[in-house]
Amino acid sequence: MEYASLGSTGLKVSRIGLGAWQFSEAWGVTDYSVAREIVRASLDSGVNLIDTAMVYGRGLSEEFVGRAIRDLGVKRDDVVIATKIPGDFLAYDDVFRATDNSLRRLGVDYIDLMQVHWPPCWHNHPTCEYMRALERLIVLGKVGYIGLSDFPVELVDAARACLARYDVEVIQVRYNIVERQAEKELIPYAEENGMSVLAWSPLAKGAVLGKYSLEEAEKLQDVRGGDPLFKPQNYKQILELSEKLKQIASKYGKTPAQIALNWLLGYSDTVIPIPGAKSPEQARENAGAAGWRLSYEDWRALDEASKKLKITYVTW
Numbered sequence: 001m002e003y004a005s006l007g008s009t010g011l012k013v014s015r016i017g018l019g020a021w022q023f024s025e026a027w028g029v030t031d032y033s034v035a036r037e038i039v040r041a042s043l044d045s046g047v048n049l050i051d052t053a054m055v056y057g058r059g060l061s062e063e064f065v066g067r068a069i070r071d072l073g074v075k076r077d078d079v080v081i082a083t084k085i086p087g088d089f090l091a092y093d094d095v096f097r098a099t100d101n102s103l104r105r106l107g108v109d110y111i112d113l114m115q116v117h118w119p120p121c122w123h124n125h126p127t128c129e130y131m132r133a134l135e136r137l138i139v140l141g142k143v144g145y146i147g148l149s150d151f152p153v154e155l156v157d158a159a160r161a162c163l164a165r166y167d168v169e170v171i172q173v174r175y176n177i178v179e180r181q182a183e184k185e186l187i188p189y190a191e192e193n194g195m196s197v198l199a200w201s202p203l204a205k206g207a208v209l210g211k212y213s214l215e216e217a218e219k220l221q222d223v224r225g226g227d228p229l230f231k232p233q234n235y236k237q238i239l240e241l242s243e244k245l246k247q248i249a250s251k252y253g254k255t256p257a258q259i260a261l262n263w264l265l266g267y268s269d270t271v272i273p274i275p276g277a278k279s280p281e282q283a284r285e286n287a288g289a290a291g292w293r294l295s296y297e298d299w300r301a302l303d304e305a306s307k308k309l310k311i312t313y314v315t316w
Contacts, residue, residue, distance in 0.1 A: 001046025002290045004269065006080070006113070007169030008194040009145055013080050015265055015290045017049035017274035018042040018283065019200060023064040024057030026223050029278055032064055039068040041280035043079070045287030051172075051198060051274045053084035053117055054098060059105050066106035081106060082113035082170075082198070084149055087120040095133035099142060115147035115172055119155055127155070128162035135163050145169045147198070153185045168195065175199035175271070177260050177306050178208055178229065178238055183267070190270045199264055202273035204229055208260050210242025231315040237308075244305045248298050254288070259302075261289035266299050 003012045018039070022029045029035055039050070052061045062083060069079055083106070089098040102111065114134060119127075137143040146163075147170030148156055160168050171190055173182040176199070190197045203209065207229040212220070217230040224230050229238065245256040252259065261273050277283035294302075 001287060003048075004196070004272065006049075007145065007196045008167070009169055011080065011112070011144075013049040013196075013272065014047045014287075015272055016047060016261065016287050017051055017082075017198065017272055018047050018286075019274040019276040020050060020052040020061045020065055021056050022276040022278050023052070023061035026057070027276065027278065028222065030057070030060065032067065034279070035064040036068040036071060037280045038277050038283045039065065040072055041283040042277070042287060043072065043074060045284050046290075047283075047287050048078060049080045049082065049272065049274070051082040051084075051200075053086075054089070054102055055084075055086050055117065059101070062102055062105040066108060070107060076108065080112045081108065082115060082147070083111055084115040084117035084172075087116070087118045087125075088123065090116065090120045090123070090125040090130040092129045092133050095130055096137070099137055103142065110142050110144060112144040113147050113170060114143040114145075115149045115170065116151070116159075118150045127158050131159050131162035132164075135166055138166055147172060149198075149200075150174070153189050156189065170196045170198055172198040172200055172274075174201050175264065175273075176202050176204040176208065177263050177302060178204045178241065178309060178311060180306065187268055187270065191268060195270065196272055197268070197270045199271055199273045202264055202275050203257055203260055204238070207235065207238050208242055208245060209256050210239050210246065214239075228313045228315045229311070233315065234309075234311050237310065241302075241305050241309065244302060248294070248302065251298070252292075252294075255285055257282075257285055258289040259294070261286065262292070262294055263299060263302050265290065266294055 002015045006013045023035050052065050149172035175182040205224050217235045245259050249256045249259045275286045
């Protein structure tokens, strides 16, 4: 495993994290014993960053993450816990209530990184109101650092302007070798301002792995069922990229998932992919994406293959 500073904090985190959305009904890992072994496999592989959220399983993911850390005897300082507060919970007093509940579910005294999961799109909570609440939680010792997830650059700027003593250290974005919109504004912004970029869905919910035929992809019933990437007009293009990933994986003795994740690491030293895992084997596989690099020629070959894709989100 390799490590990097989280933003400008000096806190060292693994270049591959563990995303914990799968500990929910959305992905089906609702057996705690399975979740514990996934966390164990990740930690044993050098992963020390676990990203969860209040909305994952309506708190189930946080409960599983906190319980696993305790049951595995992990020292609190040896793991970096990141969670997220949804846009619905951003009234000033609700920020404190939600954080109290999150601390209770995780079973910890403080949260290393609290991220706003999305802006308050359906409520009129002023940006400075919730940002100042988060800053107060840092002062009170319950939150270490602040991050923003799924915020455009303009709202990141607005949020940062509200802070008096601290700054936003992390922006979390959807980013993978298929969906590269974050390269236009958000990653350059993070690089310019010394922030880390947590890349969620770094394997495009598995689409880049080419495990399904066009017919199988259309019949998926979980969260992928409605995802535009699995619709025929997009997925048939992605299957071509998957073949390129498989070819390069064979050359390096790696898996397609490891190639796709390593490609992200090569794009920017600010990027920290946080893939999920539904088994200990997947967790170990994901961790194996770090500690080495694709050659420039192979990185560019994938870059060019990716740029040929014409993904549309207008699928109905």
